[in-house]
Amino acid sequence: MAEDRDEAGLRAEVCQIGRALWQRGMVAANDGNISARLPDGTILCTPTGVSKGFLTPEMLTVVGRDGAVVRGSRRPSTEVRMHLRVYAEDPAVGAVVHAHPVHATAFAIKGEPLVGLMMPESVVAMPEVPLAPYATPSTHEVPDSVAPFVGTHTACLLEHHGALTWGPDLMMAYLAMERLEYTAQLTTIVRAIGGERGLSTDRIAEVRRIFGIAAPR
Numbered sequence: 001m002a003e004d005r006d007e008a009g010l011r012a013e014v015c016q017i018g019r020a021l022w023q024r025g026m027v028a029a030n031d032g033n034i035s036a037r038l039p040d041g042t043i044l045c046t047p048t049g050v051s052k053g054f055l056t057p058e059m060l061t062v063v064g065r066d067g068a069v070v071r072g073s074r075r076p077s078t079e080v081r082m083h084l085r086v087y088a089e090d091p092a093v094g095a096v097v098h099a100h101p102v103h104a105t106a107f108a109i110k111g112e113p114l115v116g117l118m119m120p121e122s123v124v125a126m127p128e129v130p131l132a133p134y135a136t137p138s139t140h141e142v143p144d145s146v147a148p149f150v151g152t153h154t155a156c157l158l159e160h161h162g163a164l165t166w167g168p169d170l171m172m173a174y175l176a177m178e179r180l181e182y183t184a185q186l187t188t189i190v191r192a193i194g195g196e197r198g199l200s201t202d203r204i205a206e207v208r209r210i211f212g213i214a215a216p217r
């Protein structure tokens with residue numbers, strides 16, 4: 001749990017997650033942002049204008065729940081309000097990741113939510129990734145567009161923009177981004193070979209029963 005991690009450890013982990021996003025091609029140039037909740041409730045977040053592949057711990061900024069800078073010399077990401085809203089909506093969220101993975105962003109531009117019902121793993125971990133309607137960057141519209149999904153999902157696409165994931169800690173939020181992009185990439189490929197095929201309703205119900213997963217609300 002994030003509560004158990006000290007600030008130095010979380011700073012190092014944010015940098016590792018940034019490196020992983022960059023190495024996997026999920027952020028281009030200075031795109032994307034990462035945040036984590038500190039034990040005192042303030043939020044550690046990546047600064048604006050920096051490649052997430054080359055972060056160092058001292059670059060990170062700490063902001064309060066209102067977005068005001070508490071510690072750090074760099075300006076926080078302009079999208080930090082989107083992160084803050086996710087924490088406000090669900091106290092169990094310990095980390096938020098925003099990226100522009102190529103395949104997922106293609107679906108976001110098309111305006112098509114992702115459906116993960118082609119493989120048992122996806123049925124269990126991420127059966128659907130909803131689409132948050134387009135909102136102008138850095139306005140209050142952006143937090144408003146993602147808020148409805150926070151309590152029921154771990155990820156959403158941002159229309160004409162990219163993707164947002166969250167979880168109890170940084171690794172879970174990051175892995176949600178990996179799974180989201182994998183679903184988008186796989187969907188693209190199976191469509192290209194004319195092979196898109198969901199599991200049958202019976203098979204999906206069986207997987208949900210065995211793994212104790214409730215059907216999506």
Ligand SMILES: [Zn+2]
Pocket residue numbers: 031032098099100161162
């Ligand atoms: Zn973005």
